[in-house]
Amino acid sequence: MAADRLTSRSVGGSVGGDRTLGWWAGSSLRPIIYGILIVGALVQVYPIFFLLMNTLKTDTQILNTPFSLPTGFSMAPFIDVWTGDRTGMFFGRYFFNSAIVLAATIVLMLAISCLCGYAMARGQFPGNGTLHQALLLSLAVPAHALAIPLYFFVGSLGLRNSLFGLTLVYAALGAPFTIILMRAYFMHMPIELEEAARIDGCGRLGVFLRIVMPISRGPIAGMAIININWIWSELFFSLILMNKADVRTLPLAIALYKPAPMTVETVLALQYAAMALATIPVLILFFLFQRQIASGMTMGAFK
């Protein structure tokens, strides 16, 4: 994929020729630009550091000495929010709700999108062009514009307050983009292997499952990675569809959790611990898949 090629360059670090030499050499602007970069990087990172540090501080410390570092490490605030003993909010449960919806959405969305994208790339059938046009148009539809009928429709199916209902909605919202990108990928995939399998008597579905899917693992993983981010963070539909406490997703629970500072006790740290719970998996994912995330995000914008 074009985008893949583009970013792998940046990561590979094949810095040729004059790249670093000419940069404002000797110019008085140079220190200013470095200043902006360094201050900017601090502004970006400090709030996240602040978040993580506050999970380990008492309310007094958070409110009165915001820059102080925690005196020691303790898992207590994490255990407290996870079990819900002191907060009445069972973040361990919300974490699992989010994880289940995330995994189910990714699987469902990728399954239907790969099938559909493959058919659109390889098949000649009436309606193919129309389908492609419709998918492109659907990218310009804000999800808010669907919310009211979806709320009643999902309700009429009895799927309000159901993780499965939320999964269906997310899979539908993410599908058009995924189908379009998978279609583009399949169109550029060499067809010879598939033709050989066809001659050997393999049916369309057999070719798809045994040949196409295995060799497309890379792009499929890429699509999974770029969708993980928004599904893990989604608030709007979770807020509308999940009214019962035990089916809340993590972002919804965090949005609803408003502890009042008690100063003498450790209340605020629990809120920060809940936020860290949502953030730490994302940070781990980021450091594991930095390159794929960057190229995935880029892929989307190049289309």
Next chain:
Amino acid sequence: MAGAGDGNRFMRNFRKVLPWYLFITPASLMLLTLMAYPLFDTLRLSLFKWGGLGPQSFIGLKNFSKLFGDEIFWRALGNSFVFAIVVPFFTVSIGLFLGVAISRRMKGWQVYRIAFFIPVMMSGVVVATLWANMFEFNHGLFNTVLRGIGLDALAQNWLGDRNVALISVMLVPIWQSVGFPMIVLLAAIEGIPQDMHDAATMDGVNEWQRIWGLIVPLIKPVLASITMLSIIGAMKVFDIVLVMTKGGPAFSTQVLGYYLFETAFRSGYFGYGSAIAVVMFVVVFAIAYAYVRGVRIESVEY
């Protein structure tokens, strides 16, 4: 498949295309029921008065005429436009600056790339909650710092003052998402072949000319697409407003997405809410359409 044996042309064709139709069925069914139908139903509902239960009464365009006389709606629309102009302007221009600097391998470029990208990965709710805490009047980080260095006069009621709240709220998506244009523009800049840089060097251009004469013109299509994505993203802002201000104070941070949510799901005016949804749809669709017509995405091959 009953006619499998006969040589009938129609059946042969049918057997040929049938597998493809089966392949697209799951996705098509889902998109028809969960996207196409809701979209049309939003359009239909916008012509009705409906409280969610009981009969829906047809009132023609009354929802819209009421909407156009609704002061809060105009505030929301105006604020959404302010969002859609200010936030993309800063994220894309800062992103371009960062992309250029990193592509030129300024010292520490790996660190800047990671530092600016991490917030992009975080969930909007977490970011908004974190910033709401930092903006807090009595004990928030900003006011503590300002008071600490003796600038008490500058300490603001960041989210509670109607003249400041919108600016405070807009800072958050800018902070969170500068890394996105950065990473995309960086990829585009890295895609410019080295020999074009070499040719420019041979011509003796300075860095300023290299940026505006070589880099920016070559990445223009990507720049346009990332700008449009940012504008549409800003038009749809919701999480941040819900967490930080709930549209207040005095509607100074009310935006379309949140007003729609309040009208329909808090107050139960589902017909009126649908009319807001229609306006939102039209605005976002128009922006996307203008982009497609205006820019005519040519795939750039160097």
